[in-house]
Amino acid sequence: MRLDLTILAPYLGFLGQGAALTAVICLLSLAGAVVLGMLVAIARTSQTVWIRRLAFIYVDVFRNIPFIVQLFFFYYGLPEIGIYIDAITTGVIALSIAGGAYASDAIRSGILAIDNGILEAAEVSGLSKRVTFTRIVLPIALRTSVRPLGSVLINMILTSSILSTITVNELTGQAKIVASDTFRPFEVYAVLLVVYAALTWLVSIGISRLHKRLNRDLASEAA
Amino acid sequence: MLKVENVKKAFGAATVLDGVNLTVSPGEVVSILGSSGSGKSTLIRCINGLEKLNGGRIVIDDFDVAKPKELAEARKRSATVFQLFNLYPHMTTLQNIALAPVEVLKRPRAEVEQEARALLASVGLSDKVDAYPAHLSGGQRQRVGICRALAMKPRYLLLDEVTSALDPEMTAEVLAILAKLAREGTTMLFVTHEVDFARQISNRIVFLDKGVLLVDLPTKKFFAASGGLAQPRIAQFLSKMKKD
Amino acid sequence: MRYGDFTTYDLLLLAQGLGVTVGLFLVTSLIGLVIGVLWGVVRFYRIPLLTPLITFIAELLKNSPVLVQLFLVFFGFPAFFHLNVTPVQAAIVTLSANTAAFIYVIAVSAIESVGREQIDAARAFGLSRWQVLRHVIAPQAAAFSIGPLTALLVNQLQVTSLISVIGVMDLAKIGATLNLRTLKPFIVWAVVGLLYYLTAKLIAAAGARYETRLRRFSEFRGL
Numbered sequence: 001m002r003l004d005l006t007i008l009a010p011y012l013g014f015l016g017q018g019a020a021l022t023a024v025i026c027l028l029s030l031a032g033a034v035v036l037g038m039l040v041a042i043a044r045t046s047q048t049v050w051i052r053r054l055a056f057i058y059v060d061v062f063r064n065i066p067f068i069v070q071l072f073f074f075y076y077g078l079p080e081i082g083i084y085i086d087a088i089t090t091g092v093i094a095l096s097i098a099g100g101a102y103a104s105d106a107i108r109s110g111i112l113a114i115d116n117g118i119l120e121a122a123e124v125s126g127l128s129k130r131v132t133f134t135r136i137v138l139p140i141a142l143r144t145s146v147r148p149l150g151s152v153l154i155n156m157i158l159t160s161s162i163l164s165t166i167t168v169n170e171l172t173g174q175a176k177i178v179a180s181d182t183f184r185p186f187e188v189y190a191v192l193l194v195v196y197a198a199l200t201w202l203v204s205i206g207i208s209r210l211h212k213r214l215n216r217d218l219a220s221e222a223a
Numbered sequence: 224m225l226k227v228e229n230v231k232k233a234f235g236a237a238t239v240l241d242g243v244n245l246t247v248s249p250g251e252v253v254s255i256l257g258s259s260g261s262g263k264s265t266l267i268r269c270i271n272g273l274e275k276l277n278g279g280r281i282v283i284d285d286f287d288v289a290k291p292k293e294l295a296e297a298r299k300r301s302a303t304v305f306q307l308f309n310l311y312p313h314m315t316t317l318q319n320i321a322l323a324p325v326e327v328l329k330r331p332r333a334e335v336e337q338e339a340r341a342l343l344a345s346v347g348l349s350d351k352v353d354a355y356p357a358h359l360s361g362g363q364r365q366r367v368g369i370c371r372a373l374a375m376k377p378r379y380l381l382l383d384e385v386t387s388a389l390d391p392e393m394t395a396e397v398l399a400i401l402a403k404l405a406r407e408g409t410t411m412l413f414v415t416h417e418v419d420f421a422r423q424i425s426n427r428i429v430f431l432d433k434g435v436l437l438v439d440l441p442t443k444k445f446f447a448a449s450g451g452l453a454q455p456r457i458a459q460f461l462s463k464m465k466k467d
Numbered sequence: 468m469r470y471g472d473f474t475t476y477d478l479l480l481l482a483q484g485l486g487v488t489v490g491l492f493l494v495t496s497l498i499g500l501v502i503g504v505l506w507g508v509v510r511f512y513r514i515p516l517l518t519p520l521i522t523f524i525a526e527l528l529k530n531s532p533v534l535v536q537l538f539l540v541f542f543g544f545p546a547f548f549h550l551n552v553t554p555v556q557a558a559i560v561t562l563s564a565n566t567a568a569f570i571y572v573i574a575v576s577a578i579e580s581v582g583r584e585q586i587d588a589a590r591a592f593g594l595s596r597w598q599v600l601r602h603v604i605a606p607q608a609a610a611f612s613i614g615p616l617t618a619l620l621v622n623q624l625q626v627t628s629l630i631s632v633i634g635v636m637d638l639a640k641i642g643a644t645l646n647l648r649t650l651k652p653f654i655v656w657a658v659v660g661l662l663y664y665l666t667a668k669l670i671a672a673a674g675a676r677y678e679t680r681l682r683r684f685s686e687f688r689g690l
Contacts (some may be wrong), residue, residue: 061664064621064625064663064667065625065660065663065667066625066626066627066660068628068629068631069258069639070640072639072642072643072652073657073660076651077652077656081653085459099473115309118309118310118312120273120305120309120313121305121311123272123273123305124272124298124301124302125302126299126375127323128327136313138315140313158533160531161532164533164534165632172532172534172535175538179338183546185543185547186544186545186546186547187534187547188543189535189542189543189669190538190539190543191533193539195367196530197526197530198534199533200530209417217355217358
């Protein structure tokens, strides 16, 4: 019963590869989630009832079903309908869709928080709905939702470990291999746990900085 | 010509405008006075199309505000300055001013930006071209708001209580600019609480009371004992304004 | 009937899986609640050494993947401490600890939601720290935490699905079994997902109902 972390030294590069894959997967999925979240946020503020309802159902369903069930649904289901994609792509798609449900909430509240007077100013100056949305609503909403979107990213980093169950060798997947190679699962998983915690801590610091940077000129509009 | 014909507006059971008639010709400065809740601001919001009418008609240079196809043209002919500025917080003053001329009037960006700089210089804000609204004082923001409206080269400038959110010193800054615009012949429809200022710059004064247009008189006549002051409501309003 | 077809027996399997999921969810939520609140009390008393230690452990549990925690307990503990750990034991330990970490956070902010001046006033009347906690803070903190608690429980229900990875025969594992046998992934995972969804909605509804009841009570008292 001796904690010996030196046995991990030869595997650092191997684990690093896993971490890099985790990073790539999470960044791609974050991009997917933000795009999807944006579309769904727009849909949820739509004038048309059925579009609004559809968007709500999407968010409700993907927030209330375990990610592993969603993942298996896509991983085993897609080949069934003739779509053959590799496990990593499947993972990115599943993470994007699940993350999109949360991102839409963040972006939606960013949109709803925009001062109505600003939108009226845009409207009376004759700006089209599209220009108002792309030049005014979205830039403001994305800035103000940096923090909640950051939480989505952090959750995504933690959730991406589940991709190891569909043969994706991201950080957790690589760690599983190291654990069975070394017969030292305790050391491997204890270190892994700390690494994930440190990783998410660093990301949260980065998000705070980004939030400050993007919002330094965006203080209150009041006189 | 900006024509308001028998306009009616209600919010639920509350009638806010009850058959208002008003005409503003190019070159005129018309001030709208009235106590809060008299419908002044709602009238402006009807003219720029932010509120739908419940009756009557508003026409700007023959374009009917109520018709979706004509609203865009009507809006190109008018520009609004708001009480709370409503500047785009994520854009610099220059970007705030240039956005609509480039996107709506499809004018070349370089030309628009050059004009925007000149406008900012004319209101004493040459050094704030790249500043964000959050870093400006209220008076400076409202001056940017005026520049943003002027950049659209509107035939009619609509001003909705543009100094109500400002302290006296800042109010003076903004009013000085409006006086200059009036001298230069800018057509303005000016909703305000500043009675004395309205008296200095207006050709005509309109008084709204509980959604009804009580009088529409040349400025001199409005302040004459036998004219506007003969109306008890107006005499009451003016004496109350003096006390404040 | 082909070997791979669904049978009525499968319904029993699903019900059994749902039972395991709900049972483990209830047990671990209860244990987590007790531990988490206990941690919160430790913090309230500002016990030296113990308070920072608990905060550190809670942060570690909150910011690392549950799957890795599960692997650490299920694979790591037997190897390191030479214990026998069954999948169900590993599931109970991990999920309870993970829930406790989140309950701790809710408990801390619930205690902090009670105004300092109330506590000072109560102390000035000669109430002991324990009496203040029991009579002044606890009722208000409980009312405050129902909302976040409901959201947490809905989330923790989904987290239970990860125990299928270490072989606990919960709803997700039954899904995997049926998926392998019938090769009808869409139907299997849709049904499994639906069962999770309905259970989540049940928890949310119960939380909402309890909250309105509690609120009516506190409004009544407030008069």
